[in-house]
Structure formats: structure tokens, C-alpha cells
Amino acid sequence: QSALTQPASVSGSPGQSITISCTGTSSDVGSYDLVSWYQQHPGKAPKVLIYEVTKRPSGVSNRFSASKFGNTASLAISGLQAEDEAHYYCCSYAGRNSPYVFGTGTKVSVL
Amino acid sequence: EVQLVQSGAEVKKPGESLRISCTNSGYSFTSSWISWVRQTPAKGLEWMGRIDPSDSYTNYNPSFRGHVTISVDKSTSTAYLQWSSLTASDSAMYYCARPHVSGSSWYDYWGQGTLVIVSS
Numbered sequence: 001q002s003a004l005t006q007p008a009s010v011s012g013s014p015g016q017s018i019t020i021s022c023t024g025t026s027s028d029v030g031s032y033d034l035v036s037w038y039q040q041h042p043g044k045a046p047k048v049l050i051y052e053v054t055k056r057p058s059g060v061s062n063r064f065s066a067s068k069f070g071n072t073a074s075l076a077i078s079g080l081q082a083e084d085e086a087h088y089y090c091c092s093y094a095g096r097n098s099p100y101v102f103g104t105g106t107k108v109s110v111l
Numbered sequence: 112e113v114q115l116v117q118s119g120a121e122v123k124k125p126g127e128s129l130r131i132s133c134t135n136s137g138y139s140f141t142s143s144w145i146s147w148v149r150q151t152p153a154k155g156l157e158w159m160g161r162i163d164p165s166d167s168y169t170n171y172n173p174s175f176r177g178h179v180t181i182s183v184d185k186s187t188s189t190a191y192l193q194w195s196s197l198t199a200s201d202s203a204m205y206y207c208a209r210p211h212v213s214g215s216s217w218y219d220y221w222g223q224g225t226l227v228i229v230s231s
Contacts, residue, residue, distance in 0.1 A: 001173060036217040045206055045224060051217035089156050093216045098172045105155035
């Protein structure tokens, strides 16, 4: 089971929009609408931003949105803010044998 | 309030055994799986495995199967991650996590993490 592929880093200026991709296979991202996204600040536990591809938990800013096409999921952050500077991870269900696989992680920098 | 509280940091030597814990409160412990996630600077987050506290049924990531053991103690609402023989590559931060509700595919409850350092 290989990790989902994310870009190592993405950067943007305050107010801009950025997108982070998450590429898997037909055995994980492509087969299930069970992709979630997590934000992690240094020294903190991950925090869920998106679940089931597009849904936002209560309390998560609507500046975060997500989608999926084929084997690739994407997270978009609009109106980039300094507080968005963090690592972001996707996660997909991958079947009963080894249910979950995380992405390689993306460091978002706000210039 | 749902809380997952993990045991403190550990410094061990290669070949030693270790068990770290994750004590759960604020909900019915047997109602939801508990998963363990490893984090290293090199590989980021890795899903290690999970356990159903109601019957101790486990799923492991093949990469970790046979090297770690996940267990629970229902009497104390505690989940454990255990190694019988540590190696330097086990040095990492370890998180326990619980899905939003039983059967959910996403985790919204996390422990604070347990740092494990394995060094001679």
C-alpha cells in the first residue's frame, strides 16, 4: 500500500487561492468517495478540514473546499491567511484489508 | 467531551519493549474503533492499524503487521500500541485517533501524541 502523492510544498500570498492535489489509485481514491483532508500546525495533532471528499465539519471555514476526479482529489484554500500556514494531508479509505492511507503531506507557506 | 489522552514521551534502546497508551473518556469506549497513526519527518502520517474495542478485532497496515500489536483494556477505556523489540526506525510521534462516529471514515478526535525515541 503506497502513500497518496501530494506536492511537497505550495505557497501563495495572503488573499490568494491555492490548490493541493492528492493522487492515489483505482484501489483507494478512485474507488471510494471517502477522502478526507487534515491540517496540522507544528506540535499539534491533525485537524480534519474535509471529509467524504467535499463535506466540511461544523466550525471549519468555508475558505476550504475540496473535490475529486478519478484517482485525484484536491483541496482548495481561498483567501489565504497567515494562519493557513501548516502541513496538509489527504487520507483515503482503501478497502477492508488495510483501510486507510495518508498522503505524503504538503507544506503550505503564506508569503 | 470526548478526550483521548496519551502517555508521555519515551526514550528506549534498540531491542527493548514498549507499550504506549491512549485513555479515552467522554463517550462509550466500545462504540467506536481506535486507530494509531505514526508520524515521522521523512514519511509524514502513516496509518498503522485500528482496533474495535467491543471485541478487540484488529486491522493492520501490512507495513506494520507483525511489528506492533494493538490492544485495549475495556475496564479502563484504554487502547495500547506495543512493540516487543524496538528499532531505531520506530522513532516517531504516535497518535491515537477516533472516528467522528462509528463507521465514519474520518478522524475528528485525536490524542496529543506520544514521542518515542529509540537510540543506543
